[in-house]
Amino acid sequence: MCIGYASPEAASGGPIGIIQTGDIIRIDGGARTIDVKLSDEEMEARRKNWAPPDPSKLAGALQKYAASVGPANLGAVTHAGNVQWEVEEPIDSGDIS
Numbered sequence: 001m002c003i004g005y006a007s008p009e010a011a012s013g014g015p016i017g018i019i020q021t022g023d024i025i026r027i028d029g030g031a032r033t034i035d036v037k038l039s040d041e042e043m044e045a046r047r048k049n050w051a052p053p054d055p056s057k058l059a060g061a062l063q064k065y066a067a068s069v070g071p072a073n074l075g076a077v078t079h080a081g082n083v084q085w086e087v088e089e090p091i092d093s094g095d096i097s
Contacts, residue, residue: 027030 001006010017015036019025024037038046058066 004025013047013050013052015043018066020046 016034018039019036026037027033027037028035028043036043055066070077
């Protein structure tokens, strides 16, 4: 099993973007679900303190990757750089079981 799709949901403030080290994440390959074990109150508190990533603060390999690779949901293809990708709206946490 390979789990790597976190873009653009994580960068738009969805549940994957607000998890922290030590959070418990349940992955059910058969049901095709990924759940973070946090209360609705904790999720809301983290969302209030969340800010989108600032691409100008990237450096090194991350800066090169961000400048040349599109989002995974669009194939993660490379491009010539300085492309502005459409940002998806975050998933409503009520939609995640």
